[in-house]
Amino acid sequence: MPVQNAEIAGMFDQTAELLEIKGDNPFRSRAYRNAARVIERLPKSITSLLKAGEDLSELPGIGKDLAGKIAAIVATKHFDVLEKLKRELPGDLGEIAALPGLGPKRVKLLYDKLRIRSLEDLRRAVKSGRLRELRGFGVKSEEKLAAALAKPQAEKRFKLSQAEAEAEALVNHLRPSASDGQVIVAGSYRRRRDTVGDLDVLMLGRDGAAAGDRLATYDDVVNVVAHGPTRTTVILRSGLQVDLRVVPKVSYGAALMYFTGSKSHNIALRGLANDRKWKLNEYGLFAGKRRIAGASEQEIYGKLGLSMIPPEMREDRGEIALARAGHLPKLITVADIRGDLHVHSNWSDGTVPIAEMAAAAKARGYAYMALTDHSQHTTIAHGLDAGRLSRQIDEIDRLNDELDGFTVLKGSEVDILADGRLDLPDKILSRLDLVVAAVHQKFDLPRKAQTERIVHAMDNLHVSIIAHPTGRLIGERDPYDVDMEAVIAAAGARGCHLELNADPDRLDLNDINVHAAKVAGVKVAISTDAHSTGGLANMRFGVDQARRGWLEAADVINALPIARLRKLLKR
DNA sequence: GCCGTTTTCGGCCCGACTGTTTTCAGTCG
Numbered sequence: 001m002p003v004q005n006a007e008i009a010g011m012f013d014q015t016a017e018l019l020e021i022k023g024d025n026p027f028r029s030r031a032y033r034n035a036a037r038v039i040e041r042l043p044k045s046i047t048s049l050l051k052a053g054e055d056l057s058e059l060p061g062i063g064k065d066l067a068g069k070i071a072a073i074v075a076t077k078h079f080d081v082l083e084k085l086k087r088e089l090p091g092d093l094g095e096i097a098a099l100p101g102l103g104p105k106r107v108k109l110l111y112d113k114l115r116i117r118s119l120e121d122l123r124r125a126v127k128s129g130r131l132r133e134l135r136g137f138g139v140k141s142e143e144k145l146a147a148a149l150a151k152p153q154a155e156k157r158f159k160l161s162q163a164e165a166e167a168e169a170l171v172n173h174l175r176p177s178a179s180d181g182q183v184i185v186a187g188s189y190r191r192r193r194d195t196v197g198d199l200d201v202l203m204l205g206r207d208g209a210a211a212g213d214r215l216a217t218y219d220d221v222v223n224v225v226a227h228g229p230t231r232t233t234v235i236l237r238s239g240l241q242v243d244l245r246v247v248p249k250v251s252y253g254a255a256l257m258y259f260t261g262s263k264s265h266n267i268a269l270r271g272l273a274n275d276r277k278w279k280l281n282e283y284g285l286f287a288g289k290r291r292i293a294g295a296s297e298q299e300i301y302g303k304l305g306l307s308m309i310p311p312e313m314r315e316d317r318g319e320i321a322l323a324r325a326g327h328l329p330k331l332i333t334v335a336d337i338r339g340d341l342h343v344h345s346n347w348s349d350g351t352v353p354i355a356e357m358a359a360a361a362k363a364r365g366y367a368y369m370a371l372t373d374h375s376q377h378t379t380i381a382h383g384l385d386a387g388r389l390s391r392q393i394d395e396i397d398r399l400n401d402e403l404d405g406f407t408v409l410k411g412s413e414v415d416i417l418a419d420g421r422l423d424l425p426d427k428i429l430s431r432l433d434l435v436v437a438a439v440h441q442k443f444d445l446p447r448k449a450q451t452e453r454i455v456h457a458m459d460n461l462h463v464s465i466i467a468h469p470t471g472r473l474i475g476e477r478d479p480y481d482v483d484m485e486a487v488i489a490a491a492g493a494r495g496c497h498l499e500l501n502a503d504p505d506r507l508d509l510n511d512i513n514v515h516a517a518k519v520a521g522v523k524v525a526i527s528t529d530a531h532s533t534g535g536l537a538n539m540r541f542g543v544d545q546a547r548r549g550w551l552e553a554a555d556v557i558n559a560l561p562i563a564r565l566r567k568l569l570k571r
Numbered sequence: 572g573c574c575g576t577t578t579t580c581g582g583c584c585c586g587a588c589t590g591t592t593t594t595c596a597g598t599c600g
Contacts, residue, residue, distance in 0.1 A: 025572080026583090027572070027573080027582090027583055028572050028573095029572090030572085030573090030583075031572035031573055031583095032572075034572090034573080035572085035573090060573090060574095061572090061573065061574095062572095062573085063572065063573050063574080064572095064573095065572060065573085066572070066573085100598090100599090101589090101590095101597090101598070101599095102597095102598085103597060103598050103599080104597095104598095105596080105597060105598085106597070106598085135591090135592095136590080136591065136592090136596075136597075137590090137591085138590065138591060138592095139590095140589080140590060140591085141590070141591090187600095198600090200600090226587085226588055226589075226599095227588095228587065228588055228589095229587095230587075231587060231588075233588090233599095243600080245587095258585090258586095258600095259600095261600085263584095263600070266584075266585090267584055267585090268584095269584090270584040270585070271583085271584075273584090274582095274583085274584080275575095275576090277577095279584090279585085280584080280585085281584080281585055281586065282585080282586075282587095283586090
């Protein structure tokens with residue numbers, strides 16, 4: 001199998017880590033890390049770029065040297081620089097450096113003085129009390145490491161929807177401490193990432209210590225990690241970390257930018273400030289000691305020669321160049337959505353009748369909704385066979401006669417069988433307005449077979465949309481092994497569309513794949529997969545991810561009026 | 572190792588907090 005972008009990025013990250021521990025030029029390790037980020041965010045595989053004769057050194061952060069190294073990795077599947085570093089610094093120093101409170105410098109010290117090469121070595125050193133003999137280590141460090149070693153849990157990320165529930169309650173608790181009640185959750189939460197690692201809360205005010213006290217006494221707090229005059233960090237019962245920062249009005253915008261990130265976006269902006277001999281930090285934009293902007297984000301972006309970049313785009317994926325040129329996309333909003341194209345009823349595994357779903361969709365201001373119950377193969381969901389689907393079609397026709405200003409489109413979420421055939425015969429599919437095809441079993445096919453399976457399903461001209469194209473369930477099930485670049489290209493070639501499933505447990509396509517679809521000219525359906533009327537409200541989570549993938553209304557088929565939508569559905 | 576509207580060398584984001592020091596290095600975000 002060709003080398004994946006993620007593997008190359010992983011090699012570069014490991015290289016950076018070991019270079020840091022070794023004490024090499026810190027900018028060299030930063031270059032490796034930068035390159036890793038660039039590579040993992042590419043909408044296309046490095047392998048295919050090389051095949052197409054692209055010059056990798058054209059990519060930002062990748063010069064002649066790294067371009068050559070990447071080519072060598074693709075050819076040999078090995079990275080000699082990394083292998084040499086691993087021989088010099090044997091053991092798993094990366095997992096040691098991942099512990100809280102241990103960075104490259106201290107890992108090196110542990111390695112040099114105590115020959116610590118693994119978590120096990122470290123555990124023994126902590127137990128024997130040798131650790132506190134080292135310069136820079138004391139009783140506290142020993143205690144903290146003992147605690148971290150006792151529960152070596154991987155960094156937990158929370159689904160956006162979970163984080164939202166926590167955030168709303170927390171903000172309500174904090175609001176009385178804020179000037180004008182101004183409290184906002186920034187960070188990846190504000191950027192609407194599909195998962196959130198912590199909550200970065202920004203509060204307008206003057207008394208950071210008092211606000212920190214209020215946070216520290218929040219019912220759900222189990223641990224106060226840090227508590228200073230302007231910043232407080234706590235851990236909630238759920239494991240979610242909360243950082244609170246209190247800032248005055250003059251620097252509110254700067255702090256909001258700083259706390260919203262992403263880190264790489266901020267670094268790039270600070271670079272722009274540097275170019276002008278200015279300094280950007282969380283207090284403002286400064287020319288010498290003079291603050292030239294800071295109260296609002298808009299003002300700071302403006303001074304830097306940029307239009308205001310929406311939080312969802314702040315990932316340093318090219319948005320800064322667009323903002324400088326004044327060519328930022330006009331991102332889609334929930335208000336642009338005119339219908340939902342993936343909805344279930346109690347004919348299969350939904351909870352309410354078709355008419356009830358239709359009424360709820362209409363109440364949301366939609367003009368249409370596609371009813372897409374499961375097909376026969378998904379027996380556990382009472383999937384419909386051709387006979388039941390035929391009766392359902394008749395029922396929808398009757399329902400549409402009664403509905404005023406709203407249309408229920410006749411559809412089906414048809415299983416894609418292991419060989420790529422569909423679970424229902426063409427004869428019945430031809431009576432539908434749209435077919436949403438989806439993989440529901442055999443998730444473990446090899447990459448090539450899985451990819452061909454989905455592409456083959458799109459060969460059927462009745463198929464309008466591929467639902468939840470990678471099958472992931474966030475935090476529960478990884479995406480199946482599939483070549484999304486190939487799937488996107490095949491969809492483009494066939495005039496097929498891809499779903500962005502808005503269920504917060506799925507969010508599939510993810511932001512990267514959504515953007516790749518946009519680049520390839522493949523239009524997206526943002527659909528909730530609702531199994532109840534309440535599920536229709538998940539649309540906004542889908543729109544969030546669409547915005548992260550830079551989609552505009554024109555990129556989304558369910559932002560179209562129904563007449564134009566119908567034309568696109570017929571291939 | 573990358574990069575360039577003060578360019579091919581000499582820069583590379585910036586500050587808070589902690590723990591361990593006795594003025595600061597390291598880590599973190």
